[in-house]
Amino acid sequence: MAASSLSYRFCARTDQGRVRGNNEDAFALDDAAGLAVLADGMGGYNAGEVASSMACANIQRDLSGWFRADDAGNPVTLDDIRRVLERSVAHANSAVLQAAREHSEYAGMGTTLVVGVFHGRDLVLGHIGDSRCYRLREGQLTRVTRDHSLLQEQLDAGLITAEQAEVSVHRNLVTRALGVDPAVMLEVHTHPVEAEDIYLMCSDGLSDMLRDTDIAKLLRLPLSLELRAEALVDMANDRGGRDNITVLLVHAQGQRPTL
Template sequence: MHYSFHALTDAGLVRANNEDALAFDTDLGVAVLADGMGGYNAGEVASSMAVQLVTSELVRWLSAEDRHHSPSQVARMLETCFDEANMAILNAANANPQYAGMGTTLVAAVFHGGKLVLGHVGDSRCYRLRDGVLTQITKDHSMLQEQVDAGYLTQEQAAYAPGKNLLTRALGVEDVVRVEIHEHPVQDGDLYVMCTDGLTDMLTDKDILSSLNNHNNLTLVATELVARANLNGGRDNISVLLAQAGQAPEKSGLISRLFGKP
């Protein structure tokens, strides 16, 4: 199974800076995306720390010679990376008053053979488009999602309810972070969409599906998704990271293509 990647991030129309960060490594099938939070530039610091630490550790570990990585081993490594990123952000916040209260969501994917091992904390999402059907394969760690799970709200009601951005989990907030990790089989032709809530707050799942169906080119898909989110208000930073299964691999240099401000 071969994978092609493309990513795009945009500050949106309201915010002065971009607190999203993302990165991918085509050769090793690693894709990581984060949405920071906190005053001043603290959110930007938290998201960049998380993405850079998790990406570099995963790339280093997956690059080791003569090592076969089972999905369960990848899952354990993902959990370790999340834990290390959590403590690094927490320690930085405790050491610098300017960074007090900063945190970040994080979605990290490892596409390994015919499997996807996916870890996440917070409300940044991953969708899968398969045979024309778009499925959200992460569940938001948010107060609204807990109300949906408890039966107090339907998913449709939650889309318009207040308090959409109240998270129940984030990196850099507590000493221990609960990471949700799942393994997914990958099929030829699958398209995976990792994104921050700057996209999903502006577009419905139906809107996202429409853009995915409009183009076969990943660059055009990402461009249209971001443009439509801005057209609908662009109230937050917008980031999209796409992974296509089954296409010929793109050539890449020795250095991973990194996105997001360091």
């Protein structure tokens, strides 16, 4: 079976929403490195905005720099990418912690994170908190990440139903975040990518406003990647826009393996 290579198209949209006074979401893209980063900050004043921006900037700098430095034709393995990803997230965690120590107005800030490196026919994906990654494959939507949140723990333990979860007052209580502890707990997995897959990374400003069925319906529309991203943001705002909304889409382009 011959496997042709894949190429990746990236696009992102971010919006303040209808309620919040500022946007504490951040994202970073590097097409050449196959890198996509999304963060949703938390903290008083503009501290959440600082944490998410720092996380994205640090991770992009480290990973993009590593790929450029390794651009000498040396084979890159998935283990290499995972190791560098974990190291870059640890550096970002230390930077956010240090900024909080040095500036009292940033005390207690932190951020969720979802970061992916698309390499060949694989995705190395890491996440912390309740920012998510979904995959649309042959019309079927799958949530690739599992929230690090009190709500998810209650669901896993059978303490509440999915219907109760939708109206729970604990929707936004995360159990992991970047920048709050010296040791950051990044969950990392590798996923095979197929031609025509569409990956969606998003902050909870989208997933809290839209059901998975709504997300799937919009991603299936015969529109450009950019228009689908805008449609997702617009629907979240139409439903109330209670939080900042960030959408990052990645389209895997190429041919499916043939015999």
